[in-house]
Amino acid sequence: MKKRITAALLAAGLLLSLAAIGAAEATTFTATAQGFGGDVTAVVTLEDLRITACELTGEQETAEIGGKALPELEARVVKAGSAEIDGVSGATLTSNAVKAAVRDCLDQANGVEKSTTAVYKAGAYEGTGRGMMGEIRVEVTVDETSIRQVEVVSQNDTEMIGWGLETAPVELLSRQIVEYQSLNLDAVTGATVTSNGVKAAVANALEASGVDVSLLQNGPKADSGSVDEELTCDVVVAGAGAAGLMAAVEAAYNGANVIVVEKAGVLTGSATRNGGLLMASGTPYTDVDNEALIDFLYAEIGNKNVDEERIRGFVEGSADMLAFFESLGTVIENVQNICDGVVELPVVYNAAKENPDGVVDLKPWTISIGSLYMAPLYEKAVELGVEFRFNTPMTSLTTDDEGGVNGILCERKDGTRVVIQADATILATGGFAGDPARILANKTMKEGQFYYVGANTNTGEGMMAAQAVGAAVRYEDDMPFLATLQNKYTSTKFRSLMITPEGERFTKEYDYHNAVSADLNRAGWCYAYEIIDESFGDDSSYAAAIAAAADGSAGGAVIVASSVQELAEKLGMDAAVLGQTLERYNEMCAKGVDEDYGKIAEYLKPIATDGSRTLYALKDTENVTDSFGGIKTDPTAHVLSENGERIPGLYAAGAVAFTDWIDVEYPGCGYGFGTALYMGRMAGTHAAADLGLEGKDILLDK
Numbered sequence: 001m002k003k004r005i006t007a008a009l010l011a012a013g014l015l016l017s018l019a020a021i022g023a024a025e026a027t028t029f030t031a032t033a034q035g036f037g038g039d040v041t042a043v044v045t046l047e048d049l050r051i052t053a054c055e056l057t058g059e060q061e062t063a064e065i066g067g068k069a070l071p072e073l074e075a076r077v078v079k080a081g082s083a084e085i086d087g088v089s090g091a092t093l094t095s096n097a098v099k100a101a102v103r104d105c106l107d108q109a110n111g112v113e114k115s116t117t118a119v120y121k122a123g124a125y126e127g128t129g130r131g132m133m134g135e136i137r138v139e140v141t142v143d144e145t146s147i148r149q150v151e152v153v154s155q156n157d158t159e160m161i162g163w164g165l166e167t168a169p170v171e172l173l174s175r176q177i178v179e180y181q182s183l184n185l186d187a188v189t190g191a192t193v194t195s196n197g198v199k200a201a202v203a204n205a206l207e208a209s210g211v212d213v214s215l216l217q218n219g220p221k222a223d224s225g226s227v228d229e230e231l232t233c234d235v236v237v238a239g240a241g242a243a244g245l246m247a248a249v250e251a252a253y254n255g256a257n258v259i260v261v262e263k264a265g266v267l268t269g270s271a272t273r274n275g276g277l278l279m280a281s282g283t284p285y286t287d288v289d290n291e292a293l294i295d296f297l298y299a300e301i302g303n304k305n306v307d308e309e310r311i312r313g314f315v316e317g318s319a320d321m322l323a324f325f326e327s328l329g330t331v332i333e334n335v336q337n338i339c340d341g342v343v344e345l346p347v348v349y350n351a352a353k354e355n356p357d358g359v360v361d362l363k364p365w366t367i368s369i370g371s372l373y374m375a376p377l378y379e380k381a382v383e384l385g386v387e388f389r390f391n392t393p394m395t396s397l398t399t400d401d402e403g404g405v406n407g408i409l410c411e412r413k414d415g416t417r418v419v420i421q422a423d424a425t426i427l428a429t430g431g432f433a434g435d436p437a438r439i440l441a442n443k444t445m446k447e448g449q450f451y452y453v454g455a456n457t458n459t460g461e462g463m464m465a466a467q468a469v470g471a472a473v474r475y476e477d478d479m480p481f482l483a484t485l486q487n488k489y490t491s492t493k494f495r496s497l498m499i500t501p502e503g504e505r506f507t508k509e510y511d512y513h514n515a516v517s518a519d520l521n522r523a524g525w526c527y528a529y530e531i532i533d534e535s536f537g538d539d540s541s542y543a544a545a546i547a548a549a550a551d552g553s554a555g556g557a558v559i560v561a562s563s564v565q566e567l568a569e570k571l572g573m574d575a576a577v578l579g580q581t582l583e584r585y586n587e588m589c590a591k592g593v594d595e596d597y598g599k600i601a602e603y604l605k606p607i608a609t610d611g612s613r614t615l616y617a618l619k620d621t622e623n624v625t626d627s628f629g630g631i632k633t634d635p636t637a638h639v640l641s642e643n644g645e646r647i648p649g650l651y652a653a654g655a656v657a658f659t660d661w662i663d664v665e666y667p668g669c670g671y672g673f674g675t676a677l678y679m680g681r682m683a684g685t686h687a688a689a690d691l692g693l694e695g696k697d698i699l700l701d702k
Contacts, residue, residue: 026052031104034184034217035097036066036196042101044077046109051081056098065130066094073098082106090130092200093217096207100214118181118216120144120209127205131157131197138174138198140205147181150174150202155194159371160267160378162194167265167390169195177202182219189391189413190264190457224391226416233259233387235687236408236422238394238462241269242673243654243680244428245377250684251424252384255693259420260386261410263393267374268455269430270626270655271673276351276368277336278325278677279670280318285335285360286346290315293347301667307660309635314678321677322349328376331355334363338668339512348670370673392418397425397465397650404648405469424649424687427639428680431627431655432460433481439624446501450483450526450622458626462656466631471650472642474629474659481627482666483517485528485620488557489545494603496530496542496618497585503568503578505585508597517622518665526622529559529571531582533613536605545618559617567615582609626672631657637683651687653679 026047032039038060045053054077056070069088073095076085083102087095107114120142129136133156141149152170157163163170169188173195176185183203187195203213235251237244240262252258266272281293297311298304326332333352337344346362351372382388391412398407398421405425410418432438434456440448467473485493494510500523507519520528536542548554561567564582568575588594589606607615631652632640639650639657654676661675 027109029105029108031101031108033097033100033104033214034093036061036091036093036200037187037192040066040070040094040097040101042077042098042105044102044105044109049109051078054078054102056101058094058097061094066091069094070098077102092129092204093196096203096213097217100212100217103214115212116215118145118211120146120206120211123209125205125208126153127201127203127207129197129200129202129204130193131155131162132191132193133157133162136194136197136201138201138205140202140209142206142209142211147178147206150177152198152201155197157191157194157197158272158369159375160272161191161371162266164371164375165266165390169198169266172265173198176222180220180222181216182221183213183216184219185222186413188265190266190268190455224412224414224416226391226412226414228416229418230421231259231418232421233257234422234691234693235259235424235426235684236261236420237426237428238408239263239269239428239430239654239656240267240378240388240390241428241430241654241676242271242374242377243656243676243683244269244426245374245381246677246680247426247428247651247653247684247687248381248386249377249384250681251426251688252381252386252684254685254688256424256684256688256691258381258384258386259389259422260381261389261392261394261408261418261420263391263429263461264455264457265391267371267378268457270370270454270458271676272370272374273455274370274673275669276370276372277670277673278318278322278349278351278373279347279668279674280322280349281315281347282319283322283335283349285332285349286362288345288347290318292345293318296343296345297667297671301663301665303663305663307635310660310675310679313635313682314675317678317681318674321674321681325351325373325376328380330373330376332360333368334361334366336363336365336669340364342510342512343668345668348668373673389418394429394461394465397469399469402648403470405650408465422649423691424651426637426680426683426687427462427466427631427650427652427656428654428676428683429462429656430455430458431630431658432458432463433624433627434458435460439481439627446525448526450624451486453623454625458655460627462652463630466639466650466652466656469647469650470641471639471647471652472632472644474632480518480521480662480664480666482514482625482672483521483526483622484513484625485517485520486623487530487545487618487620489548489554489618490530490541492541493530493620494541495536495539495605496532497582497607498620499529499531499578499581500525501527501529501571501573503571503573503581505581505596508594508599510599510603512668514666514668520622522664528620530618530620531567531607532616532618533608534616535608535613536616542616542618546616549616557619559619561615561617563611564609564615567617571617579609582607626655628655628658628662628666630655630659632659633657633679635682636686637679638686651683653683 040058043055069091136155234256237260333355336348407421506523549558568578586606589604592601638646
């Protein structure tokens with residue numbers, strides 16, 4: 001018969017030791033607690049009242065953090081024979097959930113009546129958690145019975161994603177934790193890492209208060225407060241990225257009543273996450289004129305298979321677009337070449353938090369954050385009276401009896417619906433690269449290996465909704481995607497020999513990275529290998545990879561072999577094909593002329609094939625950032641039907657309608673952002689004009 005141990009005795013400090021309670025049959029107990037991404041379940045087996053096994057599962061925990069920590073936590077529970085274990089560094093919420101679930105199992109085994117009341121030692125406590133861009137530090141103030149205040153003291157996450165909005169994690173969760181006295185709160189859609197980082201930091205702080213944190217992790221859920229709504233406006237915009245915000249600003253400036261719906265709780269589109277780069281020519285800062293950029297985009301990269309009218313409109317308005325952002329307070333620090341040494345065209349403008357000397361110079365490649373453009377654009381929209389509905393994903397378009405679009409339907413996560421009737425509807429919902437299955441269904445990529453590094457909210461709903469009302473869509477096989485080749489040890493691929501998984505060379509390695517990816521896509525693959533030998537270790541680009549291979553930390557990123565035959569076997573390719581490729585490449589290195597692809601002589605470095613040097617293959621996998629194609633529009637952003645006619649009341653801009661801007665190669669950084677802004681401007685201006693409003697031009701009226 002089990003003995004009952006009261007919560008009062010436990011609170012008085014008695015150590016629970018199952019071995020001291022008496023003999024009992026082997027039994028299994030199960031309990032669940034809230035972890036980093038969802039429930040963590042513990043199955044604890046007791047034999048002779050000792051823990052003999054602990055099985056932990058957490059399907060929604062981050063694979064490389066919480067998921068990786070679970071096996072270690074299982075071992076610690078069994079070794080300790082209790083729930084009183086040290087957590088795994090960097091996996092605070094997962095560790096706390098494991099301890100809470102194991103305690104619950106032991107309480108079940110011993111008939112403990114678990115208290116449901118949180119009790120604190122009054123005071124202010126600091127804690128830390130891991131955000132997207134680094135540490136999140138909080139200060140939590142409590143009295144004996146409640147959390148009184150949560151303040152995020154410091155964090156480095158992206159404005160308009162991690163913070164800067166009432167619906168962003170820093171602001172929203174700080175309020176909700178106090179309001180609901182709970183950590184069992186949903187992550188903000190589009191900002192999961194920051195959300196969980198805030199909760200982990202608060203849990204870390206509260207551990208020092210003496211409270212049973214598991215009570216809070218299994219506490220009440222927040223009430224969304226949402227209700228069904230029926231709204232009317234002149235213009236409704238679906239999507240709060242670059243195109244959507246620009247369209248909203250233009251339409252509102254011209255007198256339209258505008259509502260923007262956004263499926264996420266933050267500005268999570270590609271523009272806010274990009275490198276803070278905008279493409280522009282004809283500016284006061286360089287001597288690059290518009291015709292030079294038009295020629296590059298239309299003829300050189302576009303192969304004249306793109307819409308010249310759109311490209312000319314974008315380029316000729318790009319200097320005004322840059323000046324517009326400067327008028328909003330965006331600071332421009334420098335201009336960069338599209339690719340130093342390869343495409344020396346200084347048209348990529350870098351936003352910065354400050355520009356100390358006030359001079360915009362040509363500088364080597366740097367990167368910042370897109371929110372330095374997007375935050376002031378959002379603030380301008382608010383200033384102009386644009387109404388925003390976050391956490392409100394559009395599900396479909398509504399139409400009138402003549403087939404014209406007259407609004408949208410939205411459904412939130414909690415099931416509430418929002419119906420918005422509008423005279424003009426603008427789709428700016430982003431591309432579909434966040435849906436890997438959709439990419440692979442429309443792209444011939446052998447073995448289909450790639451990583452998606454963009455906004456996971458970009459899953460193609462806008463494109464599908466437009467198609468459902470008769471819109472023409474470019475969505476065919478072998479449509480290109482914005483992707484770069486990534487190996488964790490090197491980003492430069494100039495001196496290596498690049499081959500497909502079949503052992504054949506496919507590109508001029510010394511080229512703009514998007515050109516290399518496009519060449520690989522044309523070859524039908526989405527991953528490749530860089531071949532080098534140990535003599536490449538004198539290059540910092542390759543020294544790290546060689547060192548990692550030597551100490552065994554490289555894993556599958558670097559493959560090592562002592563001969564061409566062995567390397568081919570490890571890579572699963574025909575040794576004869578690989579040998580022929582290397583022989584041909586070395587022959588051209590000896591000549592100092594790349595007769596096949598035109599690589600410059602400076603970067604032609606032979607690779608040993610006689611066994612005198614160790615060989616290395618660095619596996620480069622595609623990082624997909626965005627999709628191309630989508631809804632077809634005319635140059636003024638009116639959506640076109642399959643027969644080429646305008647669908648009344650419907651407009652589209654940005655990645656959801658990137659048709660006619662791309663051939664097979666992405667031109668360069670700042671292009672997707674710039675063209676999204678340009679077409680958003682077209683959509684907002686023409687929607688207002690079609691409604692009989694003023695049709696002013698905000699960009700030229702400074």
